[in-house]
Amino acid sequence: MDESENGCTCGDAVRDLIFREARSQNRWQPRAVSDGLLREVYELMKWGPTSMNTAPLRLLFLRTAEAKEKLVPALAPGNVDKVRTAPVVAVVAYDSAFHDKLPFLFPHRPQAGAMFREDARLSEATAFRNGTLQGAYLMIAARMAGLDCGPMSGFNEDMVNETFFAGRTWKVNFLCGLGYGDPAGLFPRHPKLAFEQVCEFA
Template identity: 35%
Template sequence: MNAVLKRLDPEAKEVLFTGARTANSFADTPVSDAELTEIWELAKWAPTSANTQPLRVLFVRPGEGRDRLVKHLTEGNQAKTQSAPAVAVLAMDTRFHEYIPALLPFKPELKEVFAANETMRDGTGTFNATLQAGYFILAIRAVGLAAGPMAGFDAAGVNAEFFPDGRFRSILVVNIGHPGENPWFERLPRLEHDDALQWV
């Protein structure tokens, strides 16, 4: 019997896609540890090559840890990050292959394949962690929070600050919270069908 997939209603599509925006200011409303955990419980279901799951998440609360993070952000990202009740540093685990026997139990030998090929390991890890990061943003929206993803930061500085052993490599910083005053920039255009789609 074929599986029948459910279709999201228009409201859910708006929350996740058509109405979702990158937040640039945040309210003082707290974000709980339970909410942050719920985000991960959704994001962890993202598809990855051979179920490798290389994404790792560092949640940074206001205080000393936030100050350490903000100094590595571009100037335009610092104030909004300071205002967010939670921030996630998304990183790729360069030794993700060590988990393969547990995550891909029918092919545990793939661990040694990745261990012997750094180029393949790096490419697979970077691609799949980035894919997971997209799901992470959708998960934030799905739990009723606003996401402010940012690539404007000194990755080497963040890595040295929070991941000094070199195992994790930061790929994205995401502010998380409820939108504050004037949180949205004007909606920018998207490509039209003729510019983005091909049919064969």
């Protein structure tokens, strides 16, 4: 039986690269990540689906030591070294005014933005949900481009928003180190839940 009959046309090497062998990084090699490679990652991840093509993800790539130091006061202690040593830290954000771009992104229904402007709860939920999806696409695309990822919670959202997005409609979702991981910083791999523990049929 070929792989397409199993429901997946990608080979084991691709599955390992993106999921089975990929690890969340805690330490980084001192290797630079070019702007061109970050652009390549975006140009791939932007094709991942979002509801109504809302595409609310916004990215701020912190590359310099000065930029990363601005983030440090908002971090939990365990994330400080991760941020300082990562070649790039992506502030993965979403735009709460994403609906302003719907005339371009959803052209067959250019008036669609009104439903979000009139319902703040719907707008926030849509932005956060789809921005989170796109954040996952970002990590998959980064791994496909040969980069490692170190996603992080553990920060003060209000401080991050005030430091980087004051006066704007962007809001932080999570942080993600990008670069080339140092295997010496990896923990033993933790277990994952089995299919039977997670999945049901109805």
